[in-house]
Amino acid sequence: MALRSSWLKVPWRRAERRRHDPYWDFFINTPPADRANSVLDVIRKAPEGNVFPTRADLHTPEVTTTHVKEMARYLGADLVGITRLDNDDAGHPFAVVCAVRADDDPREAPGIGGQVPVQNGLFVTFVLSAWIRELGFRASAAVSADAARLAFAAKLGTLDRTGKLVTAEYGTRVHVADVIRTDLPLVPA
Amino acid sequence: MAMTPQTETPPPPYLGRSVRIVGPVSNVDMNQTPHPRNSRGELGKALFNWYRNTISRDPLTRVSAPNHFADQRNFLAALVNQAPKGKVNHQRVAVSDPAAMTRHIKAVAHHMGADVVTVARAHPSFLYAASAPPKDSAARDVYQNRSGDVYQGRTPEQMAEQYPYIIVATTAWDYDKLQAHRHYIGDAAYHVSQMKAQMILKALEGYIKELGYSALRGMSNPQAAGLASGVGELGRNGLLIHRKFGARIHMPDPIMTDLPLVPDQPVDNGVEDFCKICRKCAINCPTNSVPFGDKVVFNGVEKYKINWLTCYKIRPYVDAHWGSCLTCATVCPFTKPNVWWRSLTVWALSTCPIPARPLLVRALKAIDDRFWGTTRQTRVRWLGYDSGVKPGEQACTVAGCTAVHGTAHAAEPVGNLGYYAPLKENTNRFVKRDV
Numbered sequence: 001m002a003l004r005s006s007w008l009k010v011p012w013r014r015a016e017r018r019r020h021d022p023y024w025d026f027f028i029n030t031p032p033a034d035r036a037n038s039v040l041d042v043i044r045k046a047p048e049g050n051v052f053p054t055r056a057d058l059h060t061p062e063v064t065t066t067h068v069k070e071m072a073r074y075l076g077a078d079l080v081g082i083t084r085l086d087n088d089d090a091g092h093p094f095a096v097v098c099a100v101r102a103d104d105d106p107r108e109a110p111g112i113g114g115q116v117p118v119q120n121g122l123f124v125t126f127v128l129s130a131w132i133r134e135l136g137f138r139a140s141a142a143v144s145a146d147a148a149r150l151a152f153a154a155k156l157g158t159l160d161r162t163g164k165l166v167t168a169e170y171g172t173r174v175h176v177a178d179v180i181r182t183d184l185p186l187v188p189a
Numbered sequence: 190m191a192m193t194p195q196t197e198t199p200p201p202p203y204l205g206r207s208v209r210i211v212g213p214v215s216n217v218d219m220n221q222t223p224h225p226r227n228s229r230g231e232l233g234k235a236l237f238n239w240y241r242n243t244i245s246r247d248p249l250t251r252v253s254a255p256n257h258f259a260d261q262r263n264f265l266a267a268l269v270n271q272a273p274k275g276k277v278n279h280q281r282v283a284v285s286d287p288a289a290m291t292r293h294i295k296a297v298a299h300h301m302g303a304d305v306v307t308v309a310r311a312h313p314s315f316l317y318a319a320s321a322p323p324k325d326s327a328a329r330d331v332y333q334n335r336s337g338d339v340y341q342g343r344t345p346e347q348m349a350e351q352y353p354y355i356i357v358a359t360t361a362w363d364y365d366k367l368q369a370h371r372h373y374i375g376d377a378a379y380h381v382s383q384m385k386a387q388m389i390l391k392a393l394e395g396y397i398k399e400l401g402y403s404a405l406r407g408m409s410n411p412q413a414a415g416l417a418s419g420v421g422e423l424g425r426n427g428l429l430i431h432r433k434f435g436a437r438i439h440m441p442d443p444i445m446t447d448l449p450l451v452p453d454q455p456v457d458n459g460v461e462d463f464c465k466i467c468r469k470c471a472i473n474c475p476t477n478s479v480p481f482g483d484k485v486v487f488n489g490v491e492k493y494k495i496n497w498l499t500c501y502k503i504r505p506y507v508d509a510h511w512g513s514c515l516t517c518a519t520v521c522p523f524t525k526p527n528v529w530w531r532s533l534t535v536w537a538l539s540t541c542p543i544p545a546r547p548l549l550v551r552a553l554k555a556i557d558d559r560f561w562g563t564t565r566q567t568r569v570r571w572l573g574y575d576s577g578v579k580p581g582e583q584a585c586t587v588a589g590c591t592a593v594h595g596t597a598h599a600a601e602p603v604g605n606l607g608y609y610a611p612l613k614e615n616t617n618r619f620v621k622r623d624v
Contacts, residue, residue, distance in 0.1 A: 021293050026282060027300075030399070036274065036276070037275030037396070039269060039388055042269060042272040049260040050260040050262070052251070052259055056248055057594050058592065059573060060591055063589060063592070071572060074377075112396045113396075116300055116392075119301070123384075123388055127252055127384065130264070130265070131248060131252050134263060
């Protein structure tokens with residue numbers, strides 16, 4: 001979580017320790033034999049909860065935006081941005097895009113360890129979208145093909161030639177979590 | 190190996206200086222612990238309604254706290270804990286060096302976001318009794334995640350022999366937000382990290398099964414496994430006190446496994462000597478549930494025993510303003526940010542010869558009272574929350590907010606003190622202190 005202090009961390013220690021770990025490759029690269037042993041499907045396939053019938057007393061859209069971003073960071077997102085959606089199917093005007101640091105690219109590492117960034121991203125997007133629904137506004141988190149493009153629109157970074165997000169903070173070692181589409185009044189970046 | 194019908198009971202384990210096993214310990218029935226008893230209605234109507242029929246008025250509590258949601262589908266921990274269990278992989282990963290595997294499992298848990306990971310040697314007295322939790326989800330506690338009848342006719346001795354290790358992995362909650370305990374901000378610090386711990390443990394359980402070994406949940410008492418593996422020592426407040434985080438760590442359901450590992454040993458952080466003198470948690474407890482006196486022997490275990498029933502009974506009374514009290518965890522002098530002066534102090538205390546410790550403890554206690562106060566009432570602002578606003582009062586203190594809020598606002602609170610509900614005055618309705 002966000003509790004660890006990082007100012008004294010030696011950058012090469014972690015990689016060094018992992019090179020001596022005989023099981024680390026299994027953790028990162030071997031896909032689970034039983035999908036039920038991973039929490040990803042459990043969270044992704046869960047039905048969406050209800051929107052709370054009473055809307056919470058909100059502050060201005062600017063303040064709400066800082067609150068949403070602060071909440072996402074507290075839940076473990078490393079980067080968070082908001083962008084306007086032009087033609088959303090469900091008519092949601094805004095998208096909240098969260099990105100988490102990824103030591104291994106989840107698209108190339110199918111193991112439980114390689115999917116840890118996805119797991120962290122799902123934790124953020126599930127709780128954040130549930131929170132927005134409990135505030136009384138619609139919000140749905142779903143896998144979307146244009147996540148990287150929306151992250152670019154939310155000014156998290158730029159896209160490289162292959163359409164991957166490149167950020168100033170983590171380079172390409174970043175995973176864009178599910179996009180939350182919402183009608184909570186926000187201010188896009 | 191032929192299973193003998195009666196395996197010999199191993200000698201009582203060493204649990205550090207704070208807890209001692211002095212007599213026969215009978216296995217605790219999980220269904221007789223506070224939350225399951227309450228969910229069956231055995232603790233009275235007020236508590237039952239608080240637990241089962243209350244919807245919190247705080248949106249964040251509705252997504253993060255067990256049993257106060259408006260819609261359970263918005264609560265991640267319920268989803269994760271009630272998910273079907275995966276199968277053990279047939280292709281077992283051979284473990285030639287248990288020490289390397291122990292390092293690996295700890296690295297895995299840290300990679301997933303756990304703050305504390307230790308391995309305990311299982312002992313029959315740590316295990317919950319054989320009875321399984323009820324099947325239907327209404328009578329089932331969210332955090333009871335044993336899958337059916339895991340004992341299958343075996344005794345606790347046989348279980349501890351067959352699954353000899355218990356992995357304790359947990360998260361710590363946020364120090365700054367904890368300062369506004371007895372407030373939704375403190376609740377958020379507690380509940381969000383609790384949800385995270387539930388998800389990490391579920392993923393870790395799945396990973397051990399993928400390695401080809403069994404992983405049983407809902408088997409072991411987390412505090413016993415935590416003590417045996419050196420997560421911390423048991424304090425006067427009945428909480429495990431960790432070397433780095435103090436009392437602000439969760440103790441979720443650990444994983445019992447037959448994966449070959451190397452167990453950790455109990456630690457000595459000086460908690461034993463501190464708790465003999467300090468009593469800060471006992472003084473601050475709003476219900477006087479924390480003992481002022483000495484340790485007692487309960488179920489064959491010598492320890493400080495809190496009165497869980499009075500601790501539990503306050504909850505329906507304060508439900509409108511906060512969910513988790515956390516007073517004893519917050520005022521504990523060991524609960525400090527994880528920084529160098531804290532490490533230095535704990536190091537000094539734990540390396541000090543035991544006969545000289547009372548003197549050092551008195552000095553540290555005086556410093557703690559002087560700088561952090563005898564009670565904690567820091568004002569914390571987070572999101573739209575402000576712990577300086579009295580519960581029930583309306584005031585938007587968010588900087589830069591020009592929104593017109595529906596309700597009339599009270600005067601803006603001033604100063605840097607949090608609003609701290611004076612609960613001590615109401616104490617007598619819960620328990621009389623015998624001084």
